[in-house]
Amino acid sequence: MKVGIVGGGAIGLLFAYYIQRAGHAVTVYTRTKEQAAYIQRNGITCIRGEREHTAFPRAVVWGLQIPQDDYLLVAVKQYDIPAVIRHLSDAKSRLVFLQNGMSHVELMQQLRQPAAVGIVEHGAKREGPGTVRHTGPGLTRLGIVSGEAAAFADAEGLFHMESFPFVEENDWQGVLQGKLIVNVCINPLTALYRVSNGALLQNPHLQSAMRQVFLEAAHVLGMEDKEHWERVCHVCEKTAANTSSMLADLQAGRETEIDAIVGYLLGESEKSGKAAPLLSFLYQSVKGLQG
């Protein structure tokens, strides 16, 4: 099977490495010709614990040719999706979007191709143009957003590996929302206070601030059940030593995914008329910091 991965960041390199190892013909589509040349020459090295392996997919720059892949996995940040989609119009591939947040779902529904979300429960860190560290092994949940279900019938079986599992998810909206609320609670506060995820639990004042953010976000999403708060605390604990992606983006001077995470919720609060002053404060603060 021909599988294209758009984006050679942490998630793109991780998926390219594992799917190539599963025996598929992978092409990584990068933004720069330098990264494509690097991967062509050196492959992709994945570090997991003490182990380190290299796989050798093809690599080319995105947008130079119409992709001929059976599947295309889009692994760019939310805000880069519009630029990627521009080159998709003639592609016949089935599409899988791997982003956090929720604002891509509406964009996906406007595409001609069958499209699915891949909800990524792995942690990954890019350590070089062809090197990724698999920091938190988890799984990927596939949910069909548009097109015939039959288009994705083979996906789970094709990509699944014991060391890199894929499962089909019927309630993909519920799972995506569950992940969204975790990111809403953890990412902006860690970015503003410049703390690791665990500090939001360990410091009682920050925990109380996070609880207030949770209550407002849960109200907007109609997800006030106890289990969602427990999940937020569980993720905070499990990733206690992590620098959240939003804090990492700010520290590196990159754009954050605040629009796809908090911005999406503000859109929902406007539609429903539910007030969200804390979310608005977080949104404006992170926007202000990213300049």
Ligand SMILES: NC(=O)C1=CN([C@@H]2O[C@H](COP(=O)(O)OP(=O)(O)OC[C@H]3O[C@@H](n4cnc5c(N)ncnc54)[C@H](OP(=O)(O)O)[C@@H]3O)[C@@H](O)[C@H]2O)C=CC1
């Ligand atoms: N990292 C993680 O552990 C997890 C990430 N996610 C989600 O996955 C998504 C990707 O995250 P992540 O991999 O960490 O982000 P990165 O910033 O590491 O990677 C994004 C990549 O997209 C590339 N890119 C941007 N525009 C284009 C383009 N037009 N054509 C081709 N490539 C392009 C960038 O290229 P360049 O480097 O040249 O700018 C970069 O390599 C995000 O939505 C994130 O929230 C979800 C779960 C876990």
Ligand SMILES: CC(C)(CO)C(=O)C(=O)O
């Ligand atoms: C779960 C969490 C908060 C882990 O750091 C994350 O997804 C992120 O940083 O974006």
